[in-house]
Amino acid sequence: MLKAWKKVFVFTLAVGVCLSLGATLYFSSFLSWLQTPVLLEQADRELNLENGQSLYRLAFELHEKKIIAHPRAWVRYAQYKNLTAIKAGEYLLPEESSPLVILELLNKGEVQRYQLTFAEGLAFRDWLKLLHTQDKLQKKLEGIALQEIPRELGLDITHPEGWFFPETYTWTAADSDKSLLLQAHRAMKKILEEEWQGRAENLPYESAYEALIMASIIEKETGAAHERGEIAGVFVRRLKKNMRLQTDPTVIYGMGENYKGNITRKDLRTETAYNTYVIKGLPPTPIAMPGREAIHAALHPEEGDSLYFVAKGDGTHVFSRTVEEHNRAVRQYQLRRRADYRSSPIEVKKSSGATNDLVEKETQKERNGVNDTLEEKVKRQGD
Numbered sequence: 001m002l003k004a005w006k007k008v009f010v011f012t013l014a015v016g017v018c019l020s021l022g023a024t025l026y027f028s029s030f031l032s033w034l035q036t037p038v039l040l041e042q043a044d045r046e047l048n049l050e051n052g053q054s055l056y057r058l059a060f061e062l063h064e065k066k067i068i069a070h071p072r073a074w075v076r077y078a079q080y081k082n083l084t085a086i087k088a089g090e091y092l093l094p095e096e097s098s099p100l101v102i103l104e105l106l107n108k109g110e111v112q113r114y115q116l117t118f119a120e121g122l123a124f125r126d127w128l129k130l131l132h133t134q135d136k137l138q139k140k141l142e143g144i145a146l147q148e149i150p151r152e153l154g155l156d157i158t159h160p161e162g163w164f165f166p167e168t169y170t171w172t173a174a175d176s177d178k179s180l181l182l183q184a185h186r187a188m189k190k191i192l193e194e195e196w197q198g199r200a201e202n203l204p205y206e207s208a209y210e211a212l213i214m215a216s217i218i219e220k221e222t223g224a225a226h227e228r229g230e231i232a233g234v235f236v237r238r239l240k241k242n243m244r245l246q247t248d249p250t251v252i253y254g255m256g257e258n259y260k261g262n263i264t265r266k267d268l269r270t271e272t273a274y275n276t277y278v279i280k281g282l283p284p285t286p287i288a289m290p291g292r293e294a295i296h297a298a299l300h301p302e303e304g305d306s307l308y309f310v311a312k313g314d315g316t317h318v319f320s321r322t323v324e325e326h327n328r329a330v331r332q333y334q335l336r337r338r339a340d341y342r343s344s345p346i347e348v349k350k351s352s353g354a355t356n357d358l359v360e361k362e363t364q365k366e367r368n369g370v371n372d373t374l375e376e377k378v379k380r381q382g383d
Contacts, residue, residue: 034077037096038067047091048173049106055084058106067102074099083107090136090173117168118184120291121219123253124160127289131177138176153181162212162286163188191292199299204239215298216286220249224316228297234309234319236301243307245276253287310334 044065049058055078059071068074078084083103089111093102114136118127125146132142141149150157157163165187169180196208205211214235221231238245251267252259254274268275274283290298306319308326312333320326 033069034074034100035098037094037098037101039096040067040093045093045095045097047093049086049088049091051088053086053088055086058086062102067097068099074103078103087111088174111172111174113170113172115168115170116180118164118166118289120166120294121288122166123288124162124164127164127181128177131180136173137171137180138173140176140178141181142177149181153178153185155185159285162216162289164289165191166289166291188289192295195292195295195299200301203299203301204236210282211295211298212290213282213286215290215295216288217245217247217249217282218297219290219294220288221247222317225293227317228294229300229302230304230306230319231309231317232297232301233304234306237305237307239281241307242280244278244280245282247276250274250276250283250287254283 044067056071056075059068059075062068063071075084086106087109089109091105091110092112093105097105114134116130116134116137118130122130128141128146131137132139141152144152146160150160155163164181164184167184167187169183171180192208192212196211199211203211205214214232217235218228218232222228235245235247248263251263251272251274254272255263255267268277271278273279274287276283304319305321308320308323308329309317310320310326310329310333311317318329318333320329
């Protein structure tokens with residue numbers, strides 16, 4: 001009887017050892033599989049996880065793509081480690097991805113991120129063009145009239161121009177044109193309020209919004225950073241003297257789609273709400289999106305007595321106190337243009353990626369238009 005019990009004990013022990021060894025080997029093999037990278041094709045690296053998609057469903061989708069060899073085991077491991085809270089979004093998996101790396105990536109929510117740069121001086125219509133060229137960005141404002149967009153965004157403004165801060169914004173496939181614009185609007189409100197609180201004394205603005213209008217004009221008038229304060233000084237002095245601003249970028253903005261790259265004498269005489277050769281004071285809205293430096297210049301104009309300026313052809317300007325001095329400068333720098341004449345500095349601040357071509361095109365088009373018409377402007381500078 002004792003011998004029989006010994007046999008049973010030995011047999012049971014042997015079975016237990018075998019099962020234990022088997023389980024150890026299986027678990028070791030499973031961990032090895034879990035941590036072994038799989039070389040992925042480019043198409044398989046892109047993973048779009050929808051809201052509410054279960055880990056179980058995803059496991060078998062990845063199994064069909066031969067990325068996850070053991071989908072049920074993968075899900076059980078995730079449940080055991082409390083890693084089932086996968087986050088929706090667009091992912092770009094590493095070229096060599098193990099099942100464990102994929103699981104951790106989905107739980108951390110490390111979705112693919114994109115960047116879009118809005119350069120200083122672009123108009124709101126240019127922002128919309130850039131937003132709607134982004135393939136991965138959700139388009140919620142496409143087809144909506146420009147004047148209706150503030151209402152769609154829930155903003156308490158009547159016109160969108162000038163109200164969005166030019167900057168590089170990071171976004172994901174879960175974002176939309178609306179979310180990026182709201183982010184840019186919050187940034188502009190914050191910066192404008194900060195600059196307004198620290199403004200100089202005796203400025204001719206009744207509100208921060210008027211300073212924003214002036215900043216947009218300064219932004220369009222020069223690409224040379226060191227000139228912003230001096231140009232602001234010219235415009236502020238002209239406002240205080242009740243002189244017309246007579247600045248071409250406002251004329252161009254008021255022409256809208258009718259502007260084809262040049263301004264004629266007729267354009268300068270045509271009355272629009274933005275033609276500062278005709279109206280006195282500031283135009284009714286900004287004409288572009290100004291950067292912080294232009295806003296600061298509008299609120300901290302340089303002191304001096306100059307009332308005019310003209311482009312020299314190297315991207316900078318000559319400033320004059322009287323119309324006679326100004327006319328001489330026009331004859332020197334505009335009527336006898338140098339061979340290497342250019343309307344912007346050598347290092348024009350441009351954005352990255354898809355924005356480059358648009359920035360360069362708009363900058364050259366508008367500033368060339370300004371310079372091309374200065375010969376006619378000589379006859380119009382005195383008030």
